[in-house]
Amino acid sequence: MSASLLRMTGVSKAFPGVQALTGVEFDLHAGEVHALMGENGAGKSTLIKMLAGVHTPDSGSIEIDGHPVSITTPQRAVDLGIAVIHQELNLAPNLTVAQNLALGREPRTRLGMLDRKRIQREAAAKLDRVGGGIDPDAVLGTLSVGMQQVVEIARAVAQNARVLVLDEPTAALSETEAQRLFSLVEEMRGQGMGLLYISHRMEEVYRLADRITVFRDGHWVGTSPRAELEPEDIVARMVGRTLTDLYAHEQQEPGEAVLEAEGIGDGAGIGPLDLTLRAGEIVGLGGLIGAGRTEAAQLIFGAERIRTGRLRIGGRTVEHRSPLDAIRNGVGYVPESRKEQALFLEMSIRDNVVTTGVGLDQVSDYGVLRGGRISQRVAAQVDALRVRCSSALQRVAELSGGNQQKVVLGRWLAIAPRVLLLDEPTRGVDIGAKQEIYRIIDRLARDGVAVLIISSDLPELLGVSDRVLVMRNGSIAAELTREEATEETVMLHATGVAAGSR
Amino acid sequence: SPVENTDDGGEIETIGLMVQDLSNPFFSAMQAGVENAAEDMGAEVVTEDGRQDLGAQNEQIDAFIQQQIDVLLINPVDSEGIGPAVQRALDAGITVVAVDVTAKNAEAFITSDNVQAGRLACEHLFESIGGEGRILIIDGTPISSVQDRVQGCEEVMKDYPDIKVAGHQHGDNNREEALTVATDMLTANSDVDGIFAINDPTALGANLAAEQTGTEDLVIVGVDGSPAAEKELGNSDSMFQATAAQAPKQLGVQGLDMATKLFNGEQLEDKKRLVETELITRDNLDEYEGWE
């Protein structure tokens, strides 16, 4: 076994009110991929932020090549050969891809001016290394999240670092993009780099990692070579108990059609789409990033205007001019980005659960909120969803990702929708919370709700769905039964390689 | 490059009038005076409001030069700062006379004797309270006409050694600010006998403050002789008892007269006219003609 490239000993870090890490141990060898796993809030990101120079440890030491170092600024981390891809995108949306790639290290001409040509040239080279054919002149904010992530990776790779840290890099990536990332990771390992890899997806970890370290509640639980660990062991170490039967979904006889879309489209790139959701049925919607799944859901939900085709709910033709219309017709929507599109981070769990156009009406008389009714409603959801919090008055910003997602679900369950659209409902959520979310979805279906679930996590998509639709280029390319749907068939249709693809 | 004065020696066709602040009745009375006189001459008056902004007045003079006006009656926000702009107007062949406030480089000026106004008002104030006691001064924005009035008041004070100034604050020349400032000053100093305010709006604001704080036996004097002040003087139990009246219309009319003479190439005997103010009290209120 090679010597440690990076070693952290007895590292602790506290935030006001939270002990994020307590005396953890971690070491990384050259030429290995070391996966770090743990529940939401276990302290994974905190650990890597100390490597990135964002936070400094309260105690403990960090060594590189056996020499103690103190990483006080992001610049210092770069100088030490540590490149970090943070969980949150860290790019400037108003700058071009090329400018983002050069950010903080812009080459200059001899006169001290920006060397635009070189920025351009180097950007093209950096993008080439990760593939993807992104236009260096495109303004970053106009790219989809997945493509922005690719830019972020290109930037980290270009640093020629010895240590590369990836914090949930695939959370916003589709399968093909993820595959490309995996081969990149393997290539870098081959070049002798040390890679620290954080992910909530078990398959990924199994595919890439040489060793696996697990944290729980800020404590180091154990480090083992992958070969010595079964997935059940990892999960047990993470959550402190064993998890059986992750998806636990039994298909049931679907009821009548609740929602019928006939040729709906936005008049531009999306549609015409035909789709039917039946009571008690869970329909999966797969496809590559940018295939238009989110937009399809938003069309149904009235967040985007339907320009062609028509929509029927319960047999009645409806027009959704705004999300409020859709909600009034019994449609709920859990957006793909909880922080940007769903949560009011500064507000309490209580306020987050009741804040919908319809929910607020239900808990108020003549516009005046009725505290009793609110408490009842919120308590019901917090209990049923097992939201882990100190009280319903806790700020949502203080919850872990999984619990935040449950709050969003609770908001919709509170108004008892007939149709629920779930867009990437488990993105960035730990495995324990994932299982709970699958249970909730399953229970909803049993109660007769029609569920549409969009997911880029193929095992998940296949695990929870009764039926899978695959989108490509804004249209539905295939409809697969539970039996027909495998990772291969979905990918074939998503990329348009499959013969039977529409 | 100065514009050629095309109608040299001809009739006055356009008169520019620039005032500091049209929202003060004093200046609108002046405007009315100038407009009446101009009508008799068959000339047109263009009025601009300086809004207490020297930069704006500069811009307005440049626009007047573009419009090739013949005569400019100017009431500058600042006497000296307007100098270069006045010079530009002169270079463009415009006759410039300053009204109410002097203006550097102007060919002539006519103003109220503000020092005398301050003297008149304060003399009356000191006499009414028996030559001794504590007074408040409510000053205004730091412009010369205002400061001259305070200076006049302080001059008289030398003759009254038993008069003490209990407070001296600035009230922005208007009613609302004077009300706030006077309320606080009266609270801080409960044993005050009189107030000198630099103009009528300020005096009337102070009067409201006195009424609202329940103060009695106060003598309040101002400067202006405005219609609102006239009305208040008519109220026999008001604490507002005197104002040194200016004659804005006269200032405007005489200013235009001086300008006409200069425009026609005549010589003026007095290029610097000071117009005395007149003390108006309840006693001589009936004889006062007012601004209308």
Next chain:
Amino acid sequence: MTETSRADESAPAADAGAIAPPRAGRPRFASLWDRYGILGVLVLMIVLMAVLAPNFLSFDNVFNVARAASINAILAAGMTLVILTRGIDLSVGSNLAVCGIVSVLLWTSGMPAAVCILGGIAVGALFGLLSGALIAYLALPAFIVTLGGLTYLRGTAYLLTDGQPLIADDLGFRLMGSGFVAGVPVPVVLMLAVFAVLWFVLRHTRFGTQIYAIGGNPEAARLAGIKVKWTIVRVYVIAGACAGLAGVIFSARVMSGQPTAGETYELDAIAAVVLGGTSLMGGIGNVQRTLIGAMIMGVLSNGLLLMNVPYFYQLIIKGAVIVLAVAIDSLKNWKRA
């Protein structure tokens, strides 16, 4: 603002009561300071003034301070709602002038006092509606729309009065400015009423929750089915109505309609809101703290006058104290970092 906004984000919800019980290890003191830090600044200032300024703590003067601060406070109350939705209303000062004039005009045209008062408020609300509609439905920047409002409403005020103050010695609603209710000046009573109502609105109504939701995350609010645009319009209507009420009080106090009334009051109102800790980024803050902010400004003005500090120094001290107050209030962020 960059840095501040980040600091703000990590501040706990100012939405009093909605704060979680302290978790293990979280110092209780911090949450006390969060909520009452700015109140501490006010108390400090009152103590200082009581020592330095003669008569500051006299019975009469306490009401003087409150009465003088009432107009700014009422404007700031409406402004708080606007700022909570990430907006701004620069037109309140000019709107105040127009409304004050309208109320006097109504009086001189023979209307009963109640009509004058309501008329003034209604006109303010109407101009708020105009701004709000442009901002919400045409998606124009609030700063520019209300800067335009500041300008054209001032012009309107001049136009309505022909530029002259409109004196009304027999003003029927003069008590709105100089009256007393149970020994308390009417403007102070009205101010407290406005704050009580808006506190209730923010804390206990559907509309209040919608305001916080929109300020916190407009996109999430839209996707939750909240009528974002209509809520924003209503917020500007309220700010306009507050300006209208302030205008009526102003007119009643000076017994005239003044076209120059309220100049630069918008900045004072915003200062009171921000001093109170409401974030210009929206979503965080409340009216109680705005009241404290307005009182800090009122105490400062009054105290400096009572001490007979020369005008020039008053300006310097006021400017410095405003900065100092937010600096003290922001100490809480330092402890966290």
Next chain:
Amino acid sequence: MTETSRADESAPAADAGAIAPPRAGRPRFASLWDRYGILGVLVLMIVLMAVLAPNFLSFDNVFNVARAASINAILAAGMTLVILTRGIDLSVGSNLAVCGIVSVLLWTSGMPAAVCILGGIAVGALFGLLSGALIAYLALPAFIVTLGGLTYLRGTAYLLTDGQPLIADDLGFRLMGSGFVAGVPVPVVLMLAVFAVLWFVLRHTRFGTQIYAIGGNPEAARLAGIKVKWTIVRVYVIAGACAGLAGVIFSARVMSGQPTAGETYELDAIAAVVLGGTSLMGGIGNVQRTLIGAMIMGVLSNGLLLMNVPYFYQLIIKGAVIVLAVAIDSLKNWKRA
């Protein structure tokens, strides 16, 4: 503001087809209108004024417009940088007054003209440094820090002059206000120089990129190793220096130091920036467009003066046109929606 920012975010991707091929029908246009929409408004206004206002297009008047607009434009240039970093500087008007006075004071105390000019600019930069340091290092809200600055700098201006205008008949640098270079008024030359320099800074220097990066995503900028705080400080220093230069020009033009100079100029400067399309949320905009914004305001003022529009109506028209201009400029967002 809410709505606008959303419109910005939903800007279409011109070419994002790396992973999924670009969808058909996605409109790929409007970059012309985006960039030149506001220029269209300016041209429209010039044409309108040329028709309506006598002498508007005369040789002299063109320079009058530019000269009258130059002070606002110079303030707005510095303000653009501040706003790009998500900040604001309300103190520029008062700072202008202080710097103008300092330059005159230096002259009356016997300094050579060059020292007076540089001294005025340096003092402005110094006050910018103070604001910037408080904003960046103490993380105080820019709005409040510079509102404090607006107040205490005005007090300082009064104090330096004892409230009196400071007359200097023999001002050595009078040409800064009234001189000509090759037939072009010096203030206009200086204005163009300031814009050229700041254009270059934003476009061709690392500092410029850092400004945009901070405005776009301060956290990302920090992680990229950019000295965010120091960059912010420098931006306020530049805005202060611009105010200093504007103050020197102002003094030279009126040959005196005026304690009341520049009152409310800060709002005009911000209006010019926002009219030019720079986002108050930071990161988007440039100085070229600010120049257009300042010219729109200058043309409007001058045209209304030349047409002899009464002052009251001038205000109403100005307010309305400001709103209209952003409304026209925002049409581009509508086509998208």
